[in-house]
Amino acid sequence: MPIELIKLIPWIPLLGAVLCAVCCMKPAWRKAAGPISVLSIFIPFLITCGVYSAASGLQGDDKVQTIYQWMSVGGFSVNMGYFIDPLTMIMLFVVTGIGSLIATYAMGYMKGERGYARFFMGVSLFIFAMTTLVMADNLVLLYLGWEGVGLCSYLLIGYYYEKPEAVAAAKKAFIVNRIGDLGFALGIFLTYMTYDTVSLSVVTSKAVAFLSDPNYIATSADLWIPFLLMLGAFGKSAQIPLYVWLPDAMAGPTPVSALVHAATMVTAGVYMIARLIPVFQLSPYALPTVATIGGITALFAGTIALCQYDLKKVFAYSTVSQLGYMFLGVGALSSFGGIFHLFTHAFFKALLFLTAGSVMHALAGQLDLRAMSGLRKKMPVTCWLMFAGCLALAGFPFTAGFFSKDTILAEAMVRGTGEHGSNLYFFLALMGLLTALLTAFYTFRLWFRVFMGPEHFEMGDDHGHSDDDAHGDDHSHAHEPHEMPWWPMNIPLVVLAFGAIFAGMIVHWTGWMEHSIETSTAQPAIALNIQTDPQPTPAYEIITVSNTTDTHDTATEHPAAATGHSAEHDRAHGIHILMMWISSFIALLGIGLAAYFHWLNRPLTDKVAAKFGMVVEVLYNKYYIDEFYDLVIVKPLRTLGHGFYRFDQAVIHGLVITVGYIPRLAGWSIQPTQSGKMQGYGLGMVLGVAIAALLVFKWAF
């Protein structure tokens, strides 16, 4: 397949979106939107597969495929162009592959909805933006995709726009993302200022060159750029402090949650950092910060997930938590780990969301864990599909999540131990392990609650599927939960489940992803540095020191790159093996605890919960972070707005009016002289003459 076809990838979904928009216009046309959308995502997937080998082999300038120049002012030039390297291809696989599956599922899930066409328009548009994001050859085009996915997220979260909470959630998502985007935009500005270009390939290669130059002195811009870009990543990928929008975003239809808010969009931040990792390496504090935030977020969100009762909220916090892992991965200088986890997470989290969607669909919109139990009989397929997803998420040995999570934890541990080990990474690795325990626990808490135990369920009020006449064929037996149809809903789930179980093994044992990352810009630049100059440059002490151990991954594949570092390599390998054991144990422990508390002995759980009422309350209310933000940021700003408005009206405009009154006031003050009395006038004239005469004499003599 000719490589040029890759240029079409974003535009096919866009065309699909336009067609869907056309379908919106007439009710009769609406049904066509689903297939159109699926096709518009699936064709790019086929193209991705078709050009994969060609694209992976691109060298040098060929990697940049330009369509046209988007904007240019002076030296600032932005192309509508794509940067094709293996990382791009991995991301394209995830986006179009998972996207096609989810869209297919959605054809069934959204069937009969009034906004069916609108939904698929949003999905196609999203895929356009997301593919643009991952393919962009420059930061501004990346920003276009970045904001574009934000917009689609907004539109899709607000899909049920008659529900105030959906509207609020959509708004929140967009605005919180905007906060991050501002950082990103400023990061772009600073990048342009520093590198005189916004082209990703040039920026990264320049950064690599700086890193390789032992005499290079970091500028303050070098220190700041990563932090600004990071802000964007935190917003998009829902990290502390900007994670608050993601749980609320579950107000959107479930396929949206799966596609946008689990599999693809939220991982954009990870992708961006991985893509620009040399730039991040230039600042000695950037990657440790990323790792720290990631680790803390992972733990923090994991604890919240423990006590949520809303099915999708649990997964939402789980997503936040897993994204934290990914950041920990890239922060630990293992962009492979981050991207690997991104890849596997896309499968199992999409699967989990979609199966949750099936449950929700079956229970007419019921999402409360307390209102359902023992559904395995009613929905066997869903039950075991979700089980597969849960295993992967919990990191059950040899599932996808196990390998990817393990890679990250091991990398962190490698950074945290050894002769140059940094305590920070050691602690982060420990936090990661703790989080793994929590993950296993809350995942299976959910699964056991829903599918095990005595059968019991309360139907929801079917919000989201409301007031639609065409919708009824599925709900003729609305009082009984029912299994989903195989086509179009369960078949994609099976594919996802397959991925959730086996993707990790494939990646781990074939090593293609590691190889891909190495040959892309996402590869940390230290290996190069070490080869050319064993002495780390002083400016990057923290990272480079810890990075002397970094060659272990590459060493397995490229012994040449690791010459003289086999000791380190051995150590790293040992840690990897050790961590596999530990995390297997932890996963099993978590699953066992969950089984005990949420399947076998539920009353005990309630007692324990009652005993730690305060803690549960705090966790249930998500540490009151939303309230905190509301109190500290939203309310004051709005009060400020009211204040400014009043100030504007009273003081600024009042001042204008007052100034306008000055002439009037002056007029009133001299109006008495116009008394109408002739003597008065005469007196005035005479006085005037006298004053004039006196004045002139005073002046003249």
Place this chain on the structure above:
Amino acid sequence: MPETVMNSLTLSHFLMTGAILFCLGLVGFITRRNLIIMFLCTEMMFQGVVVTLVAFSRFHLNDTGQTFVIFVLTIAAAEAALALGLVVLLFRRKGTLDSLVWSQLSG
């Protein structure tokens, strides 16, 4: 007037006289309310100017000033005629010569 007195009078005496006449007229104009008297006050001011003019004429030893006086007197006469006509008109309207009754227009 005896010669001696004339000789001892200087220009400034005449100017003073003129100025005093002028100022009296001014003060009168402002203080009196009777229209006719007010008009006479303006006439007095004119006469003050006339005295000044004649004095200057004498001082400069040319007769331009005196010529001026003739014209001033003519204008004064014309004004007087006008004034009287106006006063008659006004008196017929209001039945009084008080200038303050003519103060409806103001502001």
Place this chain on the structure above:
Amino acid sequence: MHKAEFLQKVAGLWPEIVMLIGATACLFIGLSKGKGPRRSTPWIAAATLVIAALMVCKNSGSTDEPAALAGMANYIKLAVAGIGLILLMVAAGVPNRLRQSIDAEAAKTFEPGDVMTGEFYAFFLLSLTGVMLTAGAGDLVWLFLALELTSLPTYVMVATSRDRIEAQESAVKYFFLGALSAAIFLYGFALIYGATGSTNFIEITRIAQEQMLLNGGTPPGLLLIGMVLAIVGICFKIAAVPMHFYTADVYEGAATPVTAFLAFVPKTAGAVALILLLSLIGWPLPPAIEALLWLIAVATMTLGNVLGLLQNNVKRVLAYSSIAHSGYIIVGLLAGPAVIDAAGATEGTLNNGIAAILFYLVAYALGTIASFAILSCLRAGDREAQTYKHISGLHKNHPFLAALMLISVLSLVGLPPLVGFLGKIYLIGSAYSTGFTFLVVILVLNSAISAAYYLRIASACYFGEPDETVHSTGQLPRYAGALVAATLAIVLGILGNSLVNASRNATTPTQTTAQTIAQTSDAPTQTAAISNPINLE
């Protein structure tokens, strides 16, 4: 005086002579018993003005003229004749209306109506003659007489223009205060004569310059105080502070067409008289006089504008606006005439304050006369339309008048590209050229203030609800007058080149008296390159 010289002077005065003849003719024909001949008086007046204008045109070719500022005299005469025609259109029917209303009220006491027609036009022409003579004045006596000739007929016109008591009130105020001011500037004239020993402008200038040379640049005290009294006295004619008090009352009380007349004719005479007087001591003015004029300018424009804001009566508004415009005119006076360099050429036009005044007088006249003419086209019940309420919603029943009103007030605001705007450019340019930067700022701020009340007029016309009692007088000449004035305001704004050139030529080619002196006398400090008669600093 030789006979030839006398004849030459008379030849320069032909326009005035024609005007006098016309006035007399109107007077006498107005006495006739037949209605036909009486009705012909407006036409006679019009014909007189046309002939006078033609005479001026013919005259303007001759070089040796009696006036000090010969070019200016011709310009003013032509302007007066031309604008006089517009005023005549607006005034047409004033006596007739008086007559009608007196008939209607079955006049109880005083019946001047029957004989008014001819007299009115006679006074009209006489007053215009006065302005023409003022412009040609070369002597203090002449100036005094011309000013009085301008004023005296207006007193009568005000008094008899309306049958209402307001007219009489305005007449009494106008007359008495006018007499007071006349006495004041006459006293000033006397002192100037006393200081210099002559009433001839050329002589005065020469002597004044000698004295100023001796005195270190400042004129002697007597001359100075004479100038001050004269300037302040003449301020009455242009309605400037401190002699402005009468303006609003008189303008309100007089019949609207007469008000239009008052707003232009005496003001022109006063402005010209001030130009002539100041040219006696020459520019740059002595600091004391300059300070005085500066203060007068600022006070006048500000007072006019701020008081204009408070009025409800459109005629009073326009009266105050006329005061404000006097303030602008004084800015031009401060700037003075163009500088002439060694080559004898001026460097442009915008630095010529006197030309700016001449231009501005016309610009102002067109706007003001158009506004008054529009008002005079309307009657509210049996009274004059005067208040905002009366012109409210004018667009509905009289869209034509509303449009003209809009144009005229916008011209008065100085909105481009109307003629008022060119006037402002002219004045501001001249003020900058002479360093009065701060004055310019005050001027433009005042323009902004004035926009408030002009806009209120426009907004009344366009946004208000019509007053049902208001109806048109149906007098076509007035419509025509308004139309001509407003049209000229646009046309002269866009095609104002000729008028600008005329105003420039009126002041620059024939130099001011002072310059004539400067060139003829061989004062040692004078160099040919320096334009100003006095430049000792």
Place this chain on the structure above:
Amino acid sequence: MDLLLILLTVFPLVSALPLMLPIKAFDSRKTVWSYALLSTLVSLLFSLIVLYKFDFTNTGAMQLATSLSWVDAFGLNFGFGIDSISLWLVLLTTFLMPIIILSSLTAIKTRVREFYFWLIVLETFMIGTFVATDILFFYVCFELTLVPLYILIGVFGSDKRKRVEAAKIFFLYTFTGSMLTFAGVMYVAWFNTMLPTHLFAAAGTWSFDIQTLYLAAANMSLTEQSWVLGALLAGFAVKVPLFPVHTWLPLAHTEAPTAGSVILAGVLLKLGTYGLLRFALPMCPQAVVEYAWLIGIFAVLGVLVTALICWVQTDVKKLIAYSSVSHLGFCVLGLFALDADNTGAVGAVMYMINHGLSTGALFLCIGMIYERFHTREMADMSGLGRAIPAWASFTVFFVLASVGLPGLNGFIGEFLTLLGAFLSPANVLGYEYAAIAGLGMILAAIYLLYMVGKIIFGPLKVPDVHNDDGTHDLKDLNTREIATLLPLAAACLILGMLPNGMLNSLQAPVEQLTYSAKAVATQANDTFVTDANATPLRLAIDDHTPEFAPGIAPQLTDPTHAPLTKTAHRAAER
């Protein structure tokens, strides 16, 4: 002589006149409307011909230039000429006019003739401001735009009582400012007359030609330039409107009829920024560099404060009105960025056009619901997305354009202006301005989505409907209304995706306008000349002159030659 620009400018005025003549056919509302539409379409055609004739390879000089003498003695001309900045703004004007008229068919029912008359007359003046090459001709048109809009607001505004007040404040506020501008312009013209004639062609004479005044102004001292800048700002900042002098705008917008609001937001506000770009930057480069920080602070304050104010509005139109203030803060920031590549200024010009399109469209959208409901209170309506989906889709689209979503037009301007401010030399603006103003991006999302959330999303709540035909059922957009919005939407999309042609064409003329200020900024940055009394920087003509800017490269006077010339002694005496 090329008559095209004259024709383009004068045609609307001439074509408007028949509307005021007593022609029977014009008694029908539809006829008048069709006539007006036809007239504006012809104008559009003329402007397209101009576009066709325009030489984009030219280096930024005025094209199709022609001049009519106005007052020779003053050096006044009606000078016409167009560069690409003007060209795009003229096209914006002629593009918006038919749309506005299209939208007004049902909105205006009384005094229809007058309405279209003033609207079309306004077009002449708007075009005139953009094509003027003579500063007083510019000023003439600049001022004259006030009158039609004054009447449009005062007569056709929404609230009977408030509209007159709003019209008055609008007129007086902007007029007061522009009178000061006038004084400033006259000062520069006078200054030119004081220069020795050997300096450049028109030195030492009265001239109002823009290029001449650039040259003249370059010789002014910093103090003089500062005053002139102040004077220019007095008029232009009010018009923009820049933050503390903006309060007339919400008033005018809320009271103006839809057409008036669209014109006001779409074109008239741009006169202010255009004036700043065309006059302030090249005429007072030193003062601009000296005071850019202050202007920048006000711009940033405006962005943030008014954005917060938007957030608490209850009247949709007022919200959009305030948003204009906020948005144009970015534009001003870009104008005064003076970064080396003109990113800011080019972005600002883009911003003018984009803001005209998207905000104009938002006003149209609001006009459409106002026509239906006779209310604009957010509390009265909710969930309109369900009731009138087509309208809702368009509104959301334009909101997104306004928010600055990449891919739509708003982004280009916003991004470039912020980038410009970011790259701005430290002695002009600097990155902190961009960083703080960037918060406006967030706030813009907040208030616009707040509005969308209130009226388009949420549970359905429809106020009483008042249709033209007396019925009370809510109808979605009809074909005419869609035809009104569709071109705008298309323009937003095209400009968002393919802005490059426009950006490229803008660079040369913008470089000409910012060149001297940039040179001052660089020099001052090098030498830290900040003393107000320092000798004016005389820029060496042979040093930095770009090849394509022969016209305005600041001419150099020998610093030893004080500009005291013929008439100077008279001024000096005082």
